[in-house]
Amino acid sequence: MAALPETDTEVLPEISEEESSDLDQPWHVIVFNDPVNLMSYVTMVIRRIFGYSREKAETMMLDVHQKGKCIVWTGLKEQAELYVKQLQEHQLSSSMKKAG
Amino acid sequence: MQLQKLPDGSLRFSGLNSWDVKTFRSLPALADYAADPEAEKRLLPTPAVEADLTPEMAMDWVEYVVPELRESFARNLEIVLSDLQHLTPEPEGPPPDIGVMPDPDAPESNLLRESSPMVPHFSLNIPADHAEHWFRAMNQARLVLSARYGMDSEHPPDLAALLASGQLEQWFQYELFVSLQGWLVEVVLDPD
Numbered sequence: 513m514a515a516l517p518e519t520d521t522e523v524l525p526e527i528s529e530e531e532s533s534d535l536d537q538p539w540h541v542i543v544f545n546d547p548v549n550l551m552s553y554v555t556m557v558i559r560r561i562f563g564y565s566r567e568k569a570e571t572m573m574l575d576v577h578q579k580g581k582c583i584v585w586t587g588l589k590e591q592a593e594l595y596v597k598q599l600q601e602h603q604l605s606s607s608m609k610k611a612g
Numbered sequence: 613m614q615l616q617k618l619p620d621g622s623l624r625f626s627g628l629n630s631w632d633v634k635t636f637r638s639l640p641a642l643a644d645y646a647a648d649p650e651a652e653k654r655l656l657p658t659p660a661v662e663a664d665l666t667p668e669m670a671m672d673w674v675e676y677v678v679p680e681l682r683e684s685f686a687r688n689l690e691i692v693l694s695d696l697q698h699l700t701p702e703p704e705g706p707p708p709d710i711g712v713m714p715d716p717d718a719p720e721s722n723l724l725r726e727s728s729p730m731v732p733h734f735s736l737n738i739p740a741d742h743a744e745h746w747f748r749a750m751n752q753a754r755l756v757l758s759a760r761y762g763m764d765s766e767h768p769p770d771l772a773a774l775l776a777s778g779q780l781e782q783w784f785q786y787e788l789f790v791s792l793q794g795w796l797v798e799v800v801l802d803p804d
Contacts, residue, residue, distance in 0.1 A: 542661075546654075547764035548754045550793055553747075556802040566804075596659050597677050601684050603751050605654070609661045 537610055539592040541585040544605040545576050557602045558584055561595060586611050615792070617799050621740035626702065628734040635785045636696055640689045642753035642785065651759035655752065656681055685752055691745040695738050702733045743800045750789035757786050765790050 543554070551573055558569040562585055575582035585595055592608045599606035613632055616624040628636075645651035658665050659673045738746060757763045761779055763786050774780040 539660075539664075546755075546758075547766060548751065548758045550790075550797060552797045552802065553751075553793070556797060559802075593659055593677075597681070600655075600657065600677075600681055603655065603748060603755060605657070607657065607661050608659060608664070610664045 537589070538586050538612070539589050540583045540609045540611050541592050541595045541599070542581050542607050542609055543572070543576050543584050543599060544581045544607070545579075546605045549604060551577060554604060557599065557604055561598050561602075615795055615799075618737075621800075623738040623740070623743060623800065624735060625738070626733075626735035628699070628736060629731060632788070633696075633699060633734055635788060636692065638785075639692055639749050639753055642782070643685075643689060643749060643756055645752075645756050645759075648756060648760055651756040654755055654759045655685065685748075688745040688749040688752065691742050692749045695736065695742055695746075699734045699736050702735050704732075740800075743796055747793055747796045747801065750793055754786055754789050754793075757782055 543558070554576060555566070555569045555573045558564060558572055559566060562569075564572070572582045572584050585592070589608075596606050596608050613628055614624075614626045616626070618624055625632075645655050656678055658670055659677070660669060754763070761782065763769070763779075763783060765787065769783065771780065771783075774783050
């Protein structure tokens with residue numbers, strides 16, 4: 513078997529300790545209350561993006577409305593970013609935050 | 613204005629008067645957040661709370677996500693404007709005194725004529741898959757109006773103050789959008 517030439521060896525970028533712990537640490541996705549979005553729409557968007565039941569989505573929507581915000585999902589950073597993008601595309605006030 | 617969901621899922625807005633049409637046509641201007649930092653901040657916020665936002669995250673978001681969000685918002689408005697090109701004038705009804713020789717001295721006849729001016733009305737068919745674009749375009753307009761003027765349906769402003777500040781029309785437009793959006797969610801987007 514022929515040896516691979518040295519130039520084919522891929523050098524992966526080093527992941528710093530900080531980045532590594534960032535990727536492993538869970539993040540919360542939070543929806544904030546605002547005076548514009550209709551309650552029925554907030555429920556619909558939460559159901560659509562996260563696949564929750566109507567009952568669960570309505571409970572979250574009421575938390576948003578009454579308490580000002582609600583954690584709607586917790587998990588890996590990359591997925592959290594995707595969810596925040598989807599929420600913002602639906603024009604819901606949303607953000608992510610490190611869990612814990 | 614009458615709103616209908618047709619059997620094929622498309623929507624029909626009928627009985628639109630010239631103010632309704634003007635309001636729809638002004639959606640791009642009402643939803644324009646470019647010159648309004650507060651509105652832009654509301655529509656394009658950072659991805660994470662300040663304490664957890666690193667410069668790298670913020671830069672990546674601005675480079676990769678914000679352009680897609682801007683494009684999505686612009687697309688909603690483009691679709692609304694494209695649908696508005698298909699506004700159809702509604703046929704005017706027959707004159708109220710057709711077949712009857714009007715008596716110019718009869719007060720009823722005059723009243724009838726005065727209360728039935730020939731106001732043009734329009735109708736508009738909206739494909740089913742455009743409904744959400746309409747919703748989001750109107751939502752964007754309300755978000756901008758809220759950020760700009762503090763408009764809020766739960767705390768209606770004093771109408772006299774709105775009149776004095778020149779924002780009365782925007783308030784009525786805001787409220788029209790609230791009504792239409794409520795109908796769209798309940799009847800079209802999330803009817804179950």
